[in-house]
Amino acid sequence: MSNPKELLCYFLLTIKPFIKEWSLSSFEDVFYIQNHALTRFQKVCQWFVRQLQVLKKARKMSKEEYSKGLADVIAGETAIATVDKDGKGLMYRGYALEDLTANCEFEEVAYLLIRGHLPNQKQLEKFKKAINSQHELPVQVRRLLEMTPKVAHPMDVLKSTCSLLGTLYPEKDSEINDTEKTIALAYRLLAAFPSAIAYHYHYHFHNKSIDTKANPNDNIAKHFLRLLHQKEVSFFFKKKIAKGG
Known part of the structure; x- marks a missing residue:
């Protein structure tokens, strides 16, 4: 009771x-x-x-446990992202965000967040291939995006995409504590999200369905820009976007 x-x-x-x-x-x-x-x-x-x-x-809660409005409550501990004592500098796995944006492309930072360390060249290439092979959206996801309202916020579009992918590729009980299986799920979402945003945009604003399959040498930035503009983008532009510029 x-x-x-x-x-x-x-x-x-x-x-x-x-x-x-x-x-x-x-x-x-x-x-x-x-x-x-x-x-x-x-x-x-x-x-x-x-x-x-x-x-x-x-x-009864102790003074340490109780905090009105959840102010100053520690929700959890993580080594992924930290903020300095002044509340200004953001660090990813010990690297300053400014250094990462200046010297790394998106896939390198994604690999760092997922795996805990920056990739070497071989690891980076393998990671890109794994993402690149999963950009094509399942037909069920495309139908969902077509039914999603035109005015839906992009975050809601991604949330719906994530939920449906979770039912199409359910996580087995035996896989819950399997690190590699969990990482594979992160790869799938990382690949699907840019395709989902571009597909939803073109379907509702340009009245057309687009092919979300990636070209062999696409990175995530190039893939997204190609889908968004429906043409190849300039080397300078895609390089600038890839580095967060």
Whole structure:
């Protein structure tokens, strides 16, 4: 039982057989107990008191646990992203965000966040191929995007895409603690999101369905820009976008 009111109701129903006249008009009427039931009644009362103590203990929070409006509450601990003591500098896995945007492309930062370290050239190429092979959207996702309202916020479009992919490729119980299986899910979402945004945009704003399959040498930035503009983009432009410029 989750609260004292529920507990009290249950208590009153439990002692009902012991009460000679069930009337709440006076204190004496309610607690006029038959002599032969006194022992059982005492046990019920003792149980009631114990349950109240349990509820009181469960509902009481220490000063460290309680924070009005959840202000300053620590929701969790992570090594993925940290903020300096002044609340200004953002770090990804120990690297300053400014350094990453100046020297790394999107896939390198994504690999860092997922794997915990920056990739070497071989690892980066393998990562890009894994993402590149999954840009094409399943037909079920395309139908969902077509039914999603034109005015839907891009974040809602991505949220819906993510939910449907979760049902199309469900995570098995045996895979929940499998790191590589979890990483594979991240790869699938990373590949699907740019395709989903571009598909939703063209379907609702240009009244056409687009092919979301990637070209062999596309990175994520080039793939997204090609889908968005429906043509190849200049080397300078895609390089600038790839580095977050």
